[in-house]
Structures are given as structure tokens and as C-alpha cells.
Amino acid sequence: MNFWNDPLKIAADWLTGVFTGWGMTPVAANVLIAFLGTLLLITILMVIDIFLVWIERKIVARFQDRIGPNRLGPFGLIQPFADIIKLMIKEDTTPQGADKVVYNLAPMLSMMSVLILWAIVPLAPVMLGVDLNAGMLFIIAAGSIGTLSIIMAGWSSNNKFSVIGAFRQVAVMISFEVPMLAVMLIPTIFAGSMGLNDIIQSQNIWFFFLSPLAALIFLIAAIAELGRAPFDLAEGESELVAGFNIEYSGMKFGMFYAGELLHAFTFGGFWAIMFFGGYRFFGLEKVSPFLAIAVLVFKAMLGYWVIMWVRYTVMRIRIDQMLAFNWKFLTPVSFVLVMVTALMNALLKGADGWLYVTGMILSNVIVGWVSLEIARSAAKQERERIEGPKQVVEAHH
Amino acid sequence: MTGEQVIFLIVGAVTLLSGFMVVTVRNLVHAALWLVATLFGVAIVYTLLNAGFLAVVQVVVYIGAIAILFIFAVMLTRREAAETGAPLNNNWWVGALMAGLTFSGLVYLLQTWSGFSKTASTIPSGFDAISQLGAALTSPQGYVLPFEVASVLLLAALVGAVYLAFNKK
Amino acid sequence: MNEWLYVGLFFIVGLIIPVGAIAVGWLLGPKKPNPIKQSTYECGIEPVGESWVQFKAQYYIFALVFLVFDVETVFLFPWAVKLGQLGLFAVVEGIVFILILVAGLVYTWRKGMLEWV
Numbered sequence: 110m111n112f113w114n115d116p117l118k119i120a121a122d123w124l125t126g127v128f129t130g131w132g133m134t135p136v137a138a139n140v141l142i143a144f145l146g147t148l149l150l151i152t153i154l155m156v157i158d159i160f161l162v163w164i165e166r167k168i169v170a171r172f173q174d175r176i177g178p179n180r181l182g183p184f185g186l187i188q189p190f191a192d193i194i195k196l197m198i199k200e201d202t203t204p205q206g207a208d209k210v211v212y213n214l215a216p217m218l219s220m221m222s223v224l225i226l227w228a229i230v231p232l233a234p235v236m237l238g239v240d241l242n243a244g245m246l247f248i249i250a251a252g253s254i255g256t257l258s259i260i261m262a263g264w265s266s267n268n269k270f271s272v273i274g275a276f277r278q279v280a281v282m283i284s285f286e287v288p289m290l291a292v293m294l295i296p297t298i299f300a301g302s303m304g305l306n307d308i309i310q311s312q313n314i315w316f317f318f319l320s321p322l323a324a325l326i327f328l329i330a331a332i333a334e335l336g337r338a339p340f341d342l343a344e345g346e347s348e349l350v351a352g353f354n355i356e357y358s359g360m361k362f363g364m365f366y367a368g369e370l371l372h373a374f375t376f377g378g379f380w381a382i383m384f385f386g387g388y389r390f391f392g393l394e395k396v397s398p399f400l401a402i403a404v405l406v407f408k409a410m411l412g413y414w415v416i417m418w419v420r421y422t423v424m425r426i427r428i429d430q431m432l433a434f435n436w437k438f439l440t441p442v443s444f445v446l447v448m449v450t451a452l453m454n455a456l457l458k459g460a461d462g463w464l465y466v467t468g469m470i471l472s473n474v475i476v477g478w479v480s481l482e483i484a485r486s487a488a489k490q491e492r493e494r495i496e497g498p499k500q501v502v503e504a505h506h
Numbered sequence: 507m508t509g510e511q512v513i514f515l516i517v518g519a520v521t522l523l524s525g526f527m528v529v530t531v532r533n534l535v536h537a538a539l540w541l542v543a544t545l546f547g548v549a550i551v552y553t554l555l556n557a558g559f560l561a562v563v564q565v566v567v568y569i570g571a572i573a574i575l576f577i578f579a580v581m582l583t584r585r586e587a588a589e590t591g592a593p594l595n596n597n598w599w600v601g602a603l604m605a606g607l608t609f610s611g612l613v614y615l616l617q618t619w620s621g622f623s624k625t626a627s628t629i630p631s632g633f634d635a636i637s638q639l640g641a642a643l644t645s646p647q648g649y650v651l652p653f654e655v656a657s658v659l660l661l662a663a664l665v666g667a668v669y670l671a672f673n674k675k
Numbered sequence: 676m677n678e679w680l681y682v683g684l685f686f687i688v689g690l691i692i693p694v695g696a697i698a699v700g701w702l703l704g705p706k707k708p709n710p711i712k713q714s715t716y717e718c719g720i721e722p723v724g725e726s727w728v729q730f731k732a733q734y735y736i737f738a739l740v741f742l743v744f745d746v747e748t749v750f751l752f753p754w755a756v757k758l759g760q761l762g763l764f765a766v767v768e769g770i771v772f773i774l775i776l777v778a779g780l781v782y783t784w785r786k787g788m789l790e791w792v
Contacts, residue, residue, distance in 0.1 A: 253570025
């Protein structure tokens, strides 16, 4: 057991020695070490968050055929730090008539709900916060706290647009949690456990290949949960100015904004963990935990890239279209997918590896194709109802 | 006093305080938020009892769905936040008397209960609660029938809600 | 129990960091409140009427339907965990569970409760 293989255990043992040498009981030393570990992880996350701001601005610029910030530091790398300093020295105003306690609590809860997600993310086989055996539901629980914070923010601002924006945002978020929960059942079925580390360990074949439709539905639902385009009606600048965070400025706004970016990165990480093997890469993770972390961060960045790509490519969707899409298309499709996956899993359980994979992929493709055909014919019926049946144009000689 | 007992006392006190605030605060939205605090306290108590799955389910269902429902109901039907009237009516002393009698009766009855001095047996490591729950929910000797009846119950709730909303429309 | 203690520590530290950041912002910023600055934003004009929006029943109905499906999927998670080791009986049973609730969704759809307007 050397430093490259198991750095956390070595550090923890050394620190325990130091603390018990100072006269603390082993239990208190453990708690203190856990506290320091938490502090370290969250500090690193906040630093990553700062660079996510830079990444986001550079990438949106490239998508829009411009350069992005490039004045402060090489390639504009100092830009996020300047942003933070600007946000910190802004005046801390509270709009008149706002509910002070709730107004100030909302951004803190919003950021907290994102940070606690990293307690269960497995960074490496031996380096993870907690291997909760209810990991999947913990993700949703943290999402509920985030939803609560948005309602608190919207209501307490004493502003009509804020209230409307918050309600719409929360309606979209809770609606899209249903297909997300249903699709999260599928890695659970494959892995036989709800713990994220178990899901990674049982991905000898990436679950993306076993169930591509599930990965796709999870991505769509996650983008809606994050409140990013094309589902960002609540923040649509041309419609509701800034939604629930109209009245927020300074560091409180910074918490919402940075929290949203970190949330997107975290969900890129979860997409990678659930469907793309997490920190695994053909055995590379057994070499050293640092390589495993690097693999995970790389895959999370790829997931974040896909989320950003979707944001800067697709148009915004109207709220009734969003909700209809969720309740009338995604939810039935995801539940049918769960049933089909459970059935195929039971039928093909003892079968050969290749047969299993092919059977699963085929079932996914069939479910996806059938649902698209149904949606297409329903859309055609709707179009004909609105426009009248297509007249057959006779060819004039 | 082990650390666990200290944590339990603190969490219990905070939960009880939040529950008290739910019923005494004048602002309804604040009451809903105190309810969220109470439910969260209950979730922490579940974790102290080693029921991790149940704690997470408590947060997901109660705070993520039911509390949101309460908050929607309060926010969408109230014109001003503080307009609730007096929380106490004239006969509050009857309520206090009944509550006091019930509490002292319970304390008297529970004085002789042996459970207060026993500590719960430790759960063996490797005990996979969720797996056992899954096995229990699907085995014919287990809880298969209540499992299916639960789905029918949820269906009844959905149909009832639709019926009520449909009538009002 | 130890693992939940770690989660609790994450909650506490995760709350301290934003509180700290906002507190730093409060300390460093100027404090010059005046009524114009603190008036609520309404696209550049004075706010008209109260900040209360018309009750839209649809929000509540979506939240209700979400509640039912939330509880349903919570029931399905233990089923999914054990599915690998159980036979076809468990699969059929879970499918019946899901079908009953999909029937509920279809009923809600046909009654027009899933429309936004």
C-alpha cells in the first residue's frame, strides 16, 4: 500500500496518528479527519466551479463564432476570478417587501443541494465519500432540496415575474423527475444495486450499449432538471427577464449561477457513472486512484460538453410543449422501457454475453422506433386536424 | 452519553421545535417551510435508526413531493402572506388540557416499559436492507399482495384527484 | 451509521461555504439602501398591483400526478434491485404494478388533466 495506490488511507492513518498523539480519542479523530476531507473536496469543487464559468463562456463564444473573454490573463483565464471579485463587492440589497429570511436562505440551499451530491460520487475504487446503498434516490433527494430553494427564491422576491418564473421552473423540474426516476431503474436492474460504486463495478460492458434509449431519456430529463436550454423557459431572457433570480444580485446571484453550472457538471458526471462506466477504462483505474479520478473528470467533462452543445444548438421550447412532451411521450416511453428491460433481462439472463447485449440493444431500438412512429402519426393527425386534410393536387397537363 | 444519543437529542429537539412552529406561525408560507424542517428532522431520525433507504425516501416523497404540494396550495390560494387571522380561538384551554392529560397518561403507562433500558441489537455488517426489502416485496410468502394493492391505492388516489379537479373545471 | 455521519458533514460544510461566500459579499459591499434601488423590478416601470398571480389550477394537478408517480417509482426501486436474482414471477408482478399506474396516466390524459391551458 503505497501512496499511488491508496493515498486517502495513508493520509488518514498519518493524521489519526497525529491527532491521537495530541490526545484526541480515535472517534473524535475520525470525525475530524472526515470533516477535513469534506472541506478539501468542497474547496476543490468550488475551484472547478470557477473554471466551469470560464469553460462555459469560451465554448458559448465558439458556438456563436466569436472568441469569448481573452483580455484578462492568457486565454482569459483570470476572467472568472474577476467575476467573483465583482460579485463580492456588490451591494447586498433586499427588495422592499421581500421576506428577508427566506430570500437569503434560498441561494444557500440551492448551492448546498449541489454540493451534497458529491458525497456519493465515486471518484475512484477506494476514494469515495460514502458508498450509500441508496445512492440513486439520494440524487433525487438532493434535487428536491434544489426545487424547494427555487420556490423559496421566487416567492420571497415579492415580484410577479419572479413568482411566475419560479412556478414554471418547479413545474418543469418535478414533471421531468418522473421519467428520470423511471430510467434510473434500468442501471439498477442491470447492476442489482442502487449504490453508485456497485453500478460502476458491474459495468463490464457500458450500460450505454445495453440500453441507449435509457441514456438518452436520462440526458433529456437531466437537462430539464438543470433548468438549462432548451428547457429554460423560466429564465428566458426575452420572456421573463431572469425568472426566479430577478431580484438577486451580488454573491447571492453568484451562488445561483455557479450552482447551476456545477449542477450541470455533476449531472454530466452522473450520466458518465450510470451509463459510461464512471472511472473505469479498461483496467486503468486499478493502476492508481489518480488515474481513475482523471478518467471520471474526463468523462464528466464530455457529458458537460454534450449538455452545453444541446444548450447552444436547440431552440427554447414553450412550457405547454415541454409538459406535454414529458407527460405524453417521455413518461409512457420510459415506463414501457422499464417493463421491456425487466422482461428481456429475465428472459436472457443465462444467455451468452453477445446475445444479451444484442437482445437489449434490439429491444431498445424497437421501443424507441415504435414510440417515435406513434408520436409521428399523432403529430400528423394533429396537423391534419388544424390545417385540414392535404388536398391532392392534380397534375394539369 | 454516546455521541449518537447526543445527536438524537439535538435532532429530536429541533424537530419538535419545528413542529411547534408549524402550528403557531402566522405566515402560512413560513409554516410550510417549518414543516419541511420537521420532515427533514424525521429523516435524520431514520438514519440514526440505520434505515438509510427510508430516510432518503422520506426526503424524496415528503419534502420533494408533498411539501411542494403544500407550498403550491398555499402560494396559489393566498393573496397576502400574513393574512391568516388569529391562530388561537377561545377554547384553547380545552385543547391544552386534553394534550396535557394524554401526555401524562402516556408517560405513566410507559414508565414500566422495558424497552427504555435496552439498546437495539447491532445490525450485522453486510446486511443489505434494500435487497431484503425487494425480496420481501416480491415473494408470494411475503408482501406481494400488499405491493399490488398499493398500486391500486395509488390509482384510486389519482382517479380521485382527477375527478375532483374535473368537477371544479 | 458512520456513512450517514459523513453525509451529515457534507450537509454542514456544504451549507457553510455558501453562507461564508454570501457573508463575505455582505461585508465587502457598500451599504447604501435607498427606496428606488430597492423597489421591485418590473421592466423599468413602477410595479402595478400586488405581487400575486392568478391561481392556475394546472400547477397543482401536475404536482399531484407527480406525487403519485414519485411514490410508484420509490416502490419500484427495491423491486429493481432484487430483479436479477428473482424469476419471471417477480418480473410479471412488477409489470402488473407499472401497468396499473400507466392506466392511471392514460385516464388522466384522456380526461384532459394534462393540458396546460
